[in-house]
Amino acid sequence: MPRPPLQLFNSMTRAIEPIVPLDRAGKRLSLYVCGPTIYNYGHIGNFRTYVAVDILRRALRHFDFEVDHVMQFTDVDDKTIRGAHEKGLPLKEFTAIFRQAFLDDAKTLNLEVPPRTPNATDHIPAMVALIQKLIDKKSAYVSDDGSVYFRIASFPKYGCLCHLDLSSLISGARVNQDEYEKEGVGDFVLWKKWVPADGDVGWDSPWGKGRPGWHIECSALSMEHLGEQIDLHGGGTDLRFPHHENEIAQSEAATGLTFVRHWFHVEHLLVDGQKMSKSLGNMYTVRDVLARGYTGRELRYALLSGANYGKNLNFTWQGMEDAKTALHRIDEWRKRVRDKAAEGPPSDGAASSLPAQEFVAHCDAALADNLNINGALGHLFELVRQTNGALDKAQILPGEARALAAAWTALDSILGLGDATVVIPVEVQTLLDQRAEARKAKNFAKSDELRQAIEDLGWKVKDTPKGQELLPG
Numbered sequence: 001m002p003r004p005p006l007q008l009f010n011s012m013t014r015a016i017e018p019i020v021p022l023d024r025a026g027k028r029l030s031l032y033v034c035g036p037t038i039y040n041y042g043h044i045g046n047f048r049t050y051v052a053v054d055i056l057r058r059a060l061r062h063f064d065f066e067v068d069h070v071m072q073f074t075d076v077d078d079k080t081i082r083g084a085h086e087k088g089l090p091l092k093e094f095t096a097i098f099r100q101a102f103l104d105d106a107k108t109l110n111l112e113v114p115p116r117t118p119n120a121t122d123h124i125p126a127m128v129a130l131i132q133k134l135i136d137k138k139s140a141y142v143s144d145d146g147s148v149y150f151r152i153a154s155f156p157k158y159g160c161l162c163h164l165d166l167s168s169l170i171s172g173a174r175v176n177q178d179e180y181e182k183e184g185v186g187d188f189v190l191w192k193k194w195v196p197a198d199g200d201v202g203w204d205s206p207w208g209k210g211r212p213g214w215h216i217e218c219s220a221l222s223m224e225h226l227g228e229q230i231d232l233h234g235g236g237t238d239l240r241f242p243h244h245e246n247e248i249a250q251s252e253a254a255t256g257l258t259f260v261r262h263w264f265h266v267e268h269l270l271v272d273g274q275k276m277s278k279s280l281g282n283m284y285t286v287r288d289v290l291a292r293g294y295t296g297r298e299l300r301y302a303l304l305s306g307a308n309y310g311k312n313l314n315f316t317w318q319g320m321e322d323a324k325t326a327l328h329r330i331d332e333w334r335k336r337v338r339d340k341a342a343e344g345p346p347s348d349g350a351a352s353s354l355p356a357q358e359f360v361a362h363c364d365a366a367l368a369d370n371l372n373i374n375g376a377l378g379h380l381f382e383l384v385r386q387t388n389g390a391l392d393k394a395q396i397l398p399g400e401a402r403a404l405a406a407a408w409t410a411l412d413s414i415l416g417l418g419d420a421t422v423v424i425p426v427e428v429q430t431l432l433d434q435r436a437e438a439r440k441a442k443n444f445a446k447s448d449e450l451r452q453a454i455e456d457l458g459w460k461v462k463d464t465p466k467g468q469e470l471l472p473g
């Protein structure tokens with residue numbers, strides 16, 4: 001059955017549209033995602049966005065695109081400079097800690113890290129060159145305070161992403177901050193002149209010592225790595241204004257080309273129905289969730305299920321328990337299916353693998369429809385229910401079970417849930433090793449004794465043609 005084309009909500013047009021890359025003949029698709037500001041550990045809201053992007057990247061591949069994915073790390077801004085200063089560390093050393101922490105958390109959540117993850121400060125010349133181009137085109141100017149600003153009045157399209165009515169908004173004031181409200185729209189900063197609070201952070205430029213504003217980073221880095229136009233650009237919903245508006249203004253004023261074909265925005269994660277904030281004490285890191293005894297796999301499940309990426313997702317501890325239960329149900333089913341498949345040759349019943357084929361088609365249709373992961377999970381649990389019933393009645397043949405296992409693998413290439421990692425306690429592993437020795441020496445009395453010792457510790461051991469298999473009791 002041919003796969004339906006992948007369609008996604010485009011926040012620029014506010015419509016669900018098929019993904020058609022610039023490279024129409026080929027299948028190459030460029031994806032730029034705004035990376036984290038590395039001054040702290042990322043919270044689970046940040047990772048909701050990166051899990052959604054990970055699902056997007058895997059789905060694009062599933063729909064046969066070759067994804068060229070770039071994400072930068074923002075390693076210079078007010079927050080990173082302040083953090084480095086407080087810790088008494090050079091900026092690079094300070095941000096390196098949180099860059100690594102992000103990569104470690106990404107691993108915990110089984111995120112595929114893009115092959116190119118540039119640090120902003122390694123690309124200052126590209127930013128300086130882009131700012132100079134904007135000055136040459138009269139889209140930017142050096143102000144009397146020595147900083148460089150983008151001239152909003154030179155870009156009539158400003159506000160196109162958020163559908164802003166500029167006439168009622170432009171205040172005329174200049175904005176020297178990276179973040180500001182819609183009510184405060186004004187010429188925004190591209191290059192910030194050095195101030196004593198910046199300490200030893202600063203780069204030479206035609207406008208004197210200073211540092212780039214946040215917005216120019218993404219325009220310069222995406223152009224440097226992916227070209228002047230990109231197919232897909234993503235981030236959390238809060239980045240739409242002003243960050244992405246400003247990226248559009250800078251990039252399009254410089255090139256005269258449409259910067260992005262398709263905008264992908266992920267709505268926010270709430271905690272217990274509320275915005276996450278330090279003062280409410282509900283701002284959890286990935287590490288906080290692990291410290292409560294959950295696995296990265298369970299957190300990934302909680303972040304990818306529950307709500308479409310285009311809707312708010314409410315995080316609760318009950319939701320983590322539900323994720324655990326759902327994964328347990330999937331794992332049990334997969335084990336039953338695997339055991340059944342091992343019972344006979346693939347030809348045994350392969351012809352009647354219709355439920356598996358139908359399931360794959362239903363999942364493809366759900367994913368093609370704006371990444372409807374919950375729709376795909378709904379089909380999965382229906383399949384689990386039906387085939388568990390059929391397995392109880394011995395109505396599934398090994399070949400059918402093999403087709404079911406393959407169908408799961410296809411869906412999991414997008415879900416990225418993988419296998420449960422069983423952490424085996426040292427004392428159990430020691431007994432297992434001793435038992436393997438005893439069996440090799442054909443000392444079955446000793447082997448049975450060791451089996452009992454393993455069971456006393458709450459585990460079960462099964463002898464299979466491949467050796468001992470350990471199962472939680």
Ligand code: AMP
Pocket residue numbers: 034035036037038044045046047048049235236237238239266267268269270276
């Ligand atoms: P930052 O490090 O602040 O630039 O944020 C990194 C990413 O996390 C950006 O794409 C943000 O839009 C996103 N983000 C921030 N807060 C949340 C949240 N509560 N839920 C989902 N995404 C978020």
Ligand code: ZN
Pocket residue numbers: 033034035218243247
């Ligand atoms: Zn960005």
